[in-house]
Amino acid sequence: MKQLLTALTFSCLLGAQAQSAPIEFRYGVDVFAESQGTLDALQSISAMTEIAPGLHFGQTLYSAAAGDAGGLFVGGFELLKRWQIGNKAQLEFGGFIGGGGGAALVGGDGLMTRAHISLRRHLFGNISGTLGISYVDISGSPISTPALSFGLSRDTDFAFVGGHLDSGVSTGRVLLAVKPMVKQFHTSSNRTRSGRALKTMTLVGVEASYAASPSARHETFLQATGAIAGDGEGYADIQVGYRWKTAATGLRAFADVAAGFGGGGDVDTGGGLLASIGAGVAIPIARGFEVEFGAQATSAVDGDLTAIVPYMRTSLTFGAKNRPYQTPQHWQLSMGLTLQSPNNGFRKPGVATTASPTLIETSVDLFVGKHLYLTGNAQTVAGGHAGGYAIGLMGLGYEFPLGNRLSASVEGMLGAAGGGGVDTGGGLVAAAKLELDYAINDKVALSAGIGKMETLRGNGGAKPVTFHLGLKTRFTTFH
Structure with missing residues (x-):
């Protein structure tokens, strides 16, 4: 959620406009020229906005994608410059600076820098692809290598303006709700990286859900949680998903699928990739406030983590059904x-x-x-x-x-x-x-x-x- 809102904010710095504003979301992969300890590749999620002609700024979260370094997370700021080449292609130079680490791979400071040059080309609709080369360095770790970079990006309009203006908009994707949550990982025969039996983990975090309009019966969501008790000190996960609802508002059931990355502590998530499927029910309590109960089945794609994950969320919902785009x-x-x-x-x-x-x-x-x-x-x-x-x-x-x-x-x-x-x-x-x-x-x-x-x-x-x-x-x- 913070990556999206950072990009939204820097668009606001350019001036208040009573209209929807575009945000570019990108999923990227950096495949290392050679293995760096237990890490062979990074994946990333970025949210960026254009702050000047051809100049884009936002935030990116990097994590392990291949190897055995699930739990490596690095977050920070992205700045890039683009030049148009023909009708559909752009040349892109960019840099990232941030911090993090994990998976016992970063024993020093954790400062990460990344520079890249890429070719970006429009593919179809609001989807573009990138291909390029990059150089990644993390202070206090063995990670210092060139990499081959791939990316897919999507441009999405959001309904917002800068400052406290109440003039409203008429188009753009909306933030439906912010949902503080608590969940537990219940495992059966999973073992930690050090060989112990993995016990129950308790996590807290937050989810943000978005939709194409205030009355949509399906939504996308971004969820981030971290361990607070049990067997997972240092564990965190981030998942992006899609949810179907039986009704847009009111008492309703829902089902969802999600994918993302997680790890840290002594939890064995392999390369860090996670997949989840789940269902639940939303119960209105008062105007703008709901409680949700549900469960997911979550598994690490190539690690020793498979769990049933019951959860409870409180939901702060936004908007009014009879006044779309005006609240x-x-x-x-x-x-x-x-x-x-x-x-x-x-x-x-x-x-x-x-x-x-x-x-x-x-x-x-x-x-x-x-x-x-x-x-x-x-x-x-x-x-x-x-x-x-x-x-x-x-x-x-x-x-x-x-x-x-x-x-x-x-x-x-x-x-x-x-x-x-x-x-x-x-x-x-x-x-x-x-x-x-x-x-x-x-x-x-x-x-x-x-x-x-x-x-x-x-x-x-x-x-x-x-x-x-x-x-x-x-x-x-x-x-």
Whole structure:
């Protein structure tokens, strides 16, 4: 979800328009020229928007695609330039910078850079393909290699405008709902990478669902979860899927299929590819609020993970059936860096380094009142000898206006964290932070803050003081 909203936001920076706006989604594969430890190829999901003629910006999430490195995740920012060649082709130069790691493959900082040159060609409809070469390097790992790159992209219009405008739109794909969730992996005879029997895992996360119109009876969704208890500290997964519903709204049953990637901790997902099929029921509780119950069968394509996954989701639904494309929903997005100042028990026993991790941070805020908002936060490590360390948080925030340009906000969050030799006591963590924002102009604000993160299970563990620096901007979606 954060990749989509980042791309939406940077389109907003160019100016507010009461019309739908195109976002390019790309699925890519980088096949390495030679095997890099246990990794033979990367796959990626990108969301980008054009911020100037021929210049595109967005976010990309990379993960393992082939080999035995399921659980390798790297997230960051993508910038590329295109030149038209004839009617259907474009020459493309681009670069990526981000952070992450996992699968015991990144023992150092986790900073990843990637440069590429590709030929992009329109295939049919709103689908294009790319073919090119790239060079991938991850600091603190054996990964440093040229690669052959392939990609498929789709251009999709979304109904949104920059700023808090309520003029409405008449076309574009809509965000139907945001769904905080909890799920459990129940396995039978699966074993971990170290040979132990894999026990039940509990995960928390969020799903975002999208549709071609507010009244559609089918939808696409993006789901991301991380382990907080059981046998999966450091495990996370991301899946993209398609869902059929018996009705657009109200009490309804649904069925879905999904695919994605997952791994981390000691969970054996092989190369990291996952596939799921499931069904459930949605129960309306109040206007704009539902509860969903269901289950999936999830399996790693080439790893030792097959599980029944029951779940429960709360669903914040948007829009009004009798006012399509006229119901506004206000959002805020921030991007920046977080520095964690470690405490004495921050690292697991036997991990000698005392460096302070630096993480790339993205937060998405959904305003449910004039100043009250729900927030989702994702962080991946880019420095500090903690390759593979990642954090996902959800919670509440409140904004306090202090003048024409100044405002403060306070947030409290719960979520999952793990990897990189950091002792998160099974993965369940809480965090709080205080931020001060200065509006540079009517679209962008500079933000600085201080906070605290705490593990909630076991004794000791990671309890760092955190320092935050970033940029914030706002936009409005219509439903």
